[in-house]
Amino acid sequence: MCQKNMTSTRVLSVPSAKTPFEQTTIQRRELRPHDILIDIKFSGICHSDIHSAFDEWGGGIFPMVPGHEIAGVVAAVGTEVTKFAVGDRVGVGCFVDSCGECEYCLSGEEQFCTKGVISTYNSLDYDGNPTYGGYSQKIVVTERFVVRIPDGLGMDVASPLLCAGITTYSPLKHWNAGPGKKVAIVGMGGLGHVAIQFAHAMGAEVTVLSRSMNKKSEALSFGADDYFATSDPATFTELAGRFDLILNTVSANLNVDAYLSMLRVDGTLVNVGAPPEPDNYQVFSLIMGRRSIAGSLVGGIRETQEMLDFAAQQGIAPKIEVIRADQVDEAYERVLRSDVRYRFVIDISTL
Numbered sequence: 001m002c003q004k005n006m007t008s009t010r011v012l013s014v015p016s017a018k019t020p021f022e023q024t025t026i027q028r029r030e031l032r033p034h035d036i037l038i039d040i041k042f043s044g045i046c047h048s049d050i051h052s053a054f055d056e057w058g059g060g061i062f063p064m065v066p067g068h069e070i071a072g073v074v075a076a077v078g079t080e081v082t083k084f085a086v087g088d089r090v091g092v093g094c095f096v097d098s099c100g101e102c103e104y105c106l107s108g109e110e111q112f113c114t115k116g117v118i119s120t121y122n123s124l125d126y127d128g129n130p131t132y133g134g135y136s137q138k139i140v141v142t143e144r145f146v147v148r149i150p151d152g153l154g155m156d157v158a159s160p161l162l163c164a165g166i167t168t169y170s171p172l173k174h175w176n177a178g179p180g181k182k183v184a185i186v187g188m189g190g191l192g193h194v195a196i197q198f199a200h201a202m203g204a205e206v207t208v209l210s211r212s213m214n215k216k217s218e219a220l221s222f223g224a225d226d227y228f229a230t231s232d233p234a235t236f237t238e239l240a241g242r243f244d245l246i247l248n249t250v251s252a253n254l255n256v257d258a259y260l261s262m263l264r265v266d267g268t269l270v271n272v273g274a275p276p277e278p279d280n281y282q283v284f285s286l287i288m289g290r291r292s293i294a295g296s297l298v299g300g301i302r303e304t305q306e307m308l309d310f311a312a313q314q315g316i317a318p319k320i321e322v323i324r325a326d327q328v329d330e331a332y333e334r335v336l337r338s339d340v341r342y343r344f345v346i347d348i349s350t351l
């Protein structure tokens, strides 16, 4: 393999599970005809970065460079790139390649690629090389997996939209959140606080279900119409049969029957957070209201672009805390303590 045109880049990497981050250098591949070299400006911290860096899901590839909420500027393009030019503001989310030929790739739902979509980090690409993510000064990605950041959207707030944004936008769209629909958002963290804004902008009536009343005023400022504490049992009786859609952004095991009881006939409980243990519920909770339990995985590239355009047009932005590269270990600890409102974003110029 010819290595002369590879690009070295500084990264934050963990040498093995649960070790502190180190600043090291890796090589990004030589540009292929459809590749884009991106100078990364901001990289968001997603809870799944922590699961991966701690190897909680197993199979971790180390050293690991996490990060799949990437915002930056095009620094170079391959000979056959048509979608982008040097200087364009661009983003990369959870995936960096797919087969491009299966029915799901062809319909713009690359996340379900039958050959297996390639994750932005902690994955092996189709040549068997590990992928390294966005805690990095530069990344090389094929143009099919790069989206445009609209002018109206700051690069720092755009980065969390590439995972947290599309993960919530896609199910809200798929299950028709809109005028006349009553939507509940469970959990008000990195995902939930963006979900509220999207559901509200789509025209739905939005209720937030959070453990305590602590975040009520902020939820209303994000566009929520109503707010209830799930620690109060009266919430579930008061809201019985209320919602068309409940979007669960929490990754703890819930009393699923209690949540299903808040759905109308034909209502759906959609999960985007995965609990550690299998869920238990009574099938009667589904039968009695023709209700459904569903899941949703991020979103396709075309929909990710649509989501960014919608966010720019509607003035939707995650609430972020920008940190330096040397603060990532501390940020992980704070995420685990739920001590962040609502998303950490690394300023890559500090790397």
Ligand SMILES: [Zn+2]
Pocket (backbone or CB within 6 Å): 046, 047, 048, 049, 068, 094, 163, 164
């Ligand atoms: Zn993520």
Ligand SMILES: [Zn+2]
Pocket (backbone or CB within 6 Å): 098, 099, 100, 101, 102, 103, 104, 105, 106, 112, 113, 114, 115, 116
């Ligand atoms: Zn495919």
